[in-house]
Each structure stands twice: as structure tokens, then as C-alpha cells.
Amino acid sequence: MLILKNIHKFYGTNEVLKGVSLEVKQGELVTFVGPSGCGKTTLLRLIGGFTDISSGDIILDGQRINDLPPNLRDTRICFQNYALFPHMTVAENVGYGLKINKWPKHKIAARVHELLDMVELQAFGDRMIDKLSGGQQQRVAFARALSLEPKVLLLDEPLSNLDANLRLVMREEIRKLQERLHITTVFVTHDQFEAMAISDRLVVMKDGLIEQVGSPIEIYERPANEFIAAFVGYVNFMDGRIESIDPVTRNTAVSTPYGTFEITLEQDDIRTGDDVLMVIRPESVSLSIDCKQGGKNILCGSLKTYMYAGSLAKCTVMIGEKKMIIDQYNPRDAQHFKLADKVEVEIPRSVHLLKKK
Ligand SMILES: Nc1ncnc2c1ncn2[C@@H]1O[C@H](COP(=O)(O)OP(=O)(O)O)[C@@H](O)[C@H]1O
Ligand SMILES: [Mg+2]
Structure with a gap:
């Protein structure tokens, strides 16, 4: 579904991605995990089209998408801070992309209804964003990202603003929904335990490079090197x-x-x-x-x-x-x-x- 080919990214002379290659299968949940500053967000933004690529290729469902702007890519990103529109209601936030894409009003209403159902916010359509809890805002951001049925969903540290208990609940919800919709998802976190719990495969990164790609069991039981062994638990x-x-x-x-x-x-x-x-x-x-x-x-x-x-x-x-x-x-x-x-x-x-x- 998604292929990254030898991706390099420079900020000035600072090379923050040093040749990253990866294939993500349809329906898979893959997590970029690694210490802060290793390039996870940059890689996610490149896939979404929010940052220019220095060299390499991004192929989505057979099409090279390097030069497409974000709105013409079949990807949707959920930013770490949710980036919801504070002056709009929940329903308006969720329906925003549909409106931009000129969907007729009645179809927007039906789709928003369906999405709010999905994230269990049926009763909150008319609420303003600042009257929601953190977990509810997270769900709105998630519903908005799913509104146009993207081929790939990109989630940047979606749970990091939530308290510890809610984080556990929301990660199960995201995983369940992702499996039910069978939507290809790239998840970013610095939390190795969250990554292990939620992913089909982990992509462990360090200093702009991929150190190992594997299932949680492979990464934990058969780490490729000392860094990975120590990153995913005590050794x-x-x-x-x-x-x-x-x-x-x-x-x-x-x-x-x-x-x-x-x-x-x-x-x-x-x-x-x-x-x-x-x-x-x-x-x-x-x-x-x-x-x-x-x-x-x-x-x-x-x-x-x-x-x-x-x-x-x-x-x-x-x-x-x-x-x-x-x-x-x-x-x-x-x-x-x-x-x-x-x-x-x-x-x-x-x-x-x-x-x-
Ligand atoms: N807009 C930018 N301009 C210059 N340097 C940046 C920019 N964004 C990120 N970087 C640098 O790129 C590196 C990777 O950052 P980032 O992708 O945000 O890491 P992560 O998400 O893994 O914590 C860091 O060294 C960071 O300082
Ligand atoms: Mg980041």
C-alpha cells in the first residue's frame, strides 16, 4: 500500500533522515518508534506531504506521490496537538474535509452522523471543542481524519496528551477501530510499550535511520543489536x-x-x-x-x-x-x-x- 524508497531529508546541512526504506501492507498498523529527535515526525510529515522530501520516493497504492500537496494525497494526518478548529462545533470539525470537497449538505450530515457513532460521540455534535475532555478531542480528531476514507491514516503521538489511564483505553479503541476498518495506519510514538501493545510491526528508528523492522515479539525476543535490546525493555x-x-x-x-x-x-x-x-x-x-x-x-x-x-x-x-x-x-x-x-x-x-x- 505504502512504499518508502531510500528517503533522505535535510534541514539545511543537517541530515535528519539518512536513507529510509519501508513497505507497509494494506490494513497494517505500523509504528515508528525511537528516541526523541530520531526523525519520526519528519518521516510522517513527509508521507502526509507537509514537509518536502530531499531525495527518495513515496509510492502510495502504486502512484508516486512525492510532489502532490497534502489534500491531493490519499493520506490523512492526526497531529499531536489534534489541531481542531476551536470556533467550530464537533460536527463541523468532523465534516470540515467533506465541506471542502464540496459534498452536498445532506451527505455531509449523514457521514458525520456515522463518524460520530463510530467514535461514540453521538450526543456531542453541537458541542464546541473547548467543552470536551482530552480523550473526546482525540476522538474528534480521529473521526475528522477518517472522514474522507483515506488509504493511509497517519497518527503522530496521538495519545501523548492524555493521562495514563485514558491512554490505555484510547489505544485499545484506536486499535479496535483500525482493525475493524482495516485501514492502513502509521502510528508514531516515543513510548516503546505503547508501540509494542498496538502494532502489527514496529519500525525502530535512531538518528534518522531504521534500526530494525519486526513484530513486537521479534523486536523484543530477537533484537538486532544492543540499542534495540535495551530500548524495548531492561536487559x-x-x-x-x-x-x-x-x-x-x-x-x-x-x-x-x-x-x-x-x-x-x-x-x-x-x-x-x-x-x-x-x-x-x-x-x-x-x-x-x-x-x-x-x-x-x-x-x-x-x-x-x-x-x-x-x-x-x-x-x-x-x-x-x-x-x-x-x-x-x-x-x-x-x-x-x-x-x-x-x-x-x-x-x-x-x-x-x-x-x-
Ligand atoms: N522544521 C525544522 N527545521 C529544522 N530542523 C528540524 C525541523 N523539524 C525537525 N527538525 C530536526 O529534525 C530532527 C528530527 O526531528 P523529529 O522528526 O521531530 O523527531 P521525532 O519526532 O523523532 O522526535 C531533530 O533533530 C529536529 O531538531
Ligand atoms: Mg515527534
Whole structure:
């Protein structure tokens, strides 16, 4: 549906997009995510036609749209601040694009009715914008963006002005509506957890480049590099070297300063002799009291902090000089852990490995 080909964008001599290529499928929700300033908004504005492209191509449904003004593109953008018209009612805001496109009055009324129904603002058509809550304004902006049935919907941090609870509710609503309408959507957020929760695929950006494109599971479980691994959640990194790989079972021995671990290798980019970084997620490690020396993938450590928070306990364990963060879910034995000093840490067989350059 949408193809970006080697897109570069300069502001003066400052190159803020450094060759971005991506294909978005019909009906897909794709999220640009990355630290502030990495170029997400710029890329979204380029697609919408609000910023000129320096070089590269944007293809929408087979047509090159680089030079079309925003209103002639089959895209609609929802800006971060909603950009609603304060002197108009909800219905007038939602129907604005239809009026500009010279729809007859009765057809506008019918379409606005349908859109307000869709975002559950049936009763609010005559309200002025400043008499709405943040969440309601968000829905108006969303309905207005959908009014002309664009081929691609562009959403720039649509939830960032809402409080935390409403953000969760609205993100589910957006996702449900997007799936129901099967509308191709590009979503921008700096919030990696929001991105994981809402997207079919994430596009992780850094400094004007795409670092990785993948489903939430791929990005979290099989990050392409250290930056991505650490961006989508906490990681305990551990240096290692591949000692052996069994070609049949894929049983793999990884030697580290803390002993040799056995894992099941699922990647095919790793060879015997490679230096690697083990990506050990806090929730993947199991923790128990005391320590039986010598078990497979077992390390003995001392418990430095234990923070009980109901559904989980956050723990810091020292393995010699090395600090490991471990999330213990369903911490039924909290009392015992609080008093424990020696603990046993089990490294999972499923750890992901990053090959060192
Ligand atoms: N109109 C502009 N003029 C000059 N520089 C800009 C302009 N808009 C954005 N930039 C710069 O481009 C980079 C990317 O910005 P932006 O796309 O807004 O990032 P993000 O949305 O990921 O936070 C930043 O370094 C920002 O300062
Ligand atoms: Mg931005």
C-alpha cells in the first residue's frame, strides 16, 4: 500500500533522515518508534506531504506521490496537538474535509452522523471543542481524519496528551477501530510499550535511520543489536564466546566469565568461535533460595535488593561483581527472599545472542 524508497531529508546541512526504506501492507498498523529527535515526525510529515522530501520516493497504492500537496494525497494526518478548529462545533470539525470537497449538505450530515457513532460521540455534535475532555478531542480528531476514507491514516503521538489511564483505553479503541476498518495506519510514538501493545510491526528508528523492522515479539525476543535490546525493555547483557554448536540438536555451549552455559541456538548467524553478547531479560531468569553448586546454567549470587510489588518482585542479584536485575513474577515466597542472602539464578536456554563485530 505504502512504499518508502531510500528517503533522505535535510534541514539545511543537517541530515535528519539518512536513507529510509519501508513497505507497509494494506490494513497494517505500523509504528515508528525511537528516541526523541530520531526523525519520526519528519518521516510522517513527509508521507502526509507537509514537509518536502530531499531525495527518495513515496509510492502510495502504486502512484508516486512525492510532489502532490497534502489534500491531493490519499493520506490523512492526526497531529499531536489534534489541531481542531476551536470556533467550530464537533460536527463541523468532523465534516470540515467533506465541506471542502464540496459534498452536498445532506451527505455531509449523514457521514458525520456515522463518524460520530463510530467514535461514540453521538450526543456531542453541537458541542464546541473547548467543552470536551482530552480523550473526546482525540476522538474528534480521529473521526475528522477518517472522514474522507483515506488509504493511509497517519497518527503522530496521538495519545501523548492524555493521562495514563485514558491512554490505555484510547489505544485499545484506536486499535479496535483500525482493525475493524482495516485501514492502513502509521502510528508514531516515543513510548516503546505503547508501540509494542498496538502494532502489527514496529519500525525502530535512531538518528534518522531504521534500526530494525519486526513484530513486537521479534523486536523484543530477537533484537538486532544492543540499542534495540535495551530500548524495548531492561536487559542483562553478558559477554560470551561460542565454544561448540551441535549441528543436530543445536545445543550450544557459551563460555562466560561466570561459567559455561548451555543454550538452544535458534539463530543461524552464529558460529563456533564467535564473540557474543547474551541478551538476558529480567523475567526470563528464575530465582530460588540457597544455591546448589554445579547445576546446569546455575549461578550462585547474593541478593542485594528485593522490592516486593504484589504481582512481581524486582530483585538485584550480585554474581561476583556483576549486577543482574531479575523480575520474579507471582512472588509467593516474598518473606523468605527478604531474609535470604544466597540465591540461585538459572539462566534460560532460550537466550538471544548478539554477535559482536
Ligand atoms: N522544521 C525544522 N527545521 C529544522 N530542523 C528540524 C525541523 N523539524 C525537525 N527538525 C530536526 O529534525 C530532527 C528530527 O526531528 P523529529 O522528526 O521531530 O523527531 P521525532 O519526532 O523523532 O522526535 C531533530 O533533530 C529536529 O531538531
Ligand atoms: Mg515527534
